[in-house]
Amino acid sequence: MTVRKGDKVRVIAGKDKGKEGKVLRAYPEKQRVVVENVHMIKKATRPSQRNPQGGIVEMEGTIHVSNVMLVCPNCGQPTRVGRRREDGVRIRVCKKCGKDIDK
Incomplete structure (x- = not known):
């Protein structure tokens, strides 16, 4: 996957098209990512020690990685990602x- 945890991405498809946010979690085996304040879902939770009241909690859902595009930290534009090997990395x-995304 070309997107990792902590990357800034822009949503390019779906109901949240145009929104930008940071990747909170990445699930490479499912090809999905969780982006902050994107695809907000409501989830019913049981009472627990952390949340003794229980009830409905709003949280970010996963979206497919093909619906997001990485925003380059250098030029600030949403861009496709190329790969290059340097010392086996x-x-x-x-x-x-054309600049490196990874420092």
Whole structure:
């Protein structure tokens, strides 16, 4: 997957198209990511020690990784991601400005 936890992404498809946010969690085996304040769902929870009242909690749901595009930290544009090997380590590269995404 070209998107990792902590990356800034822009949603390019779906009901939240155009929103930007940080990737909170990535599930590579399912090809899905959780982005902050995107695809908010309501979930019914039972009373617990942390939440003694229980009730309905609003939280971020997962969206497919094909519906998000990485925002380059250098040029600030949503971009496709290229890969390059350097000393056996894969480095992600911005296709628009050509600079490294990974430091």
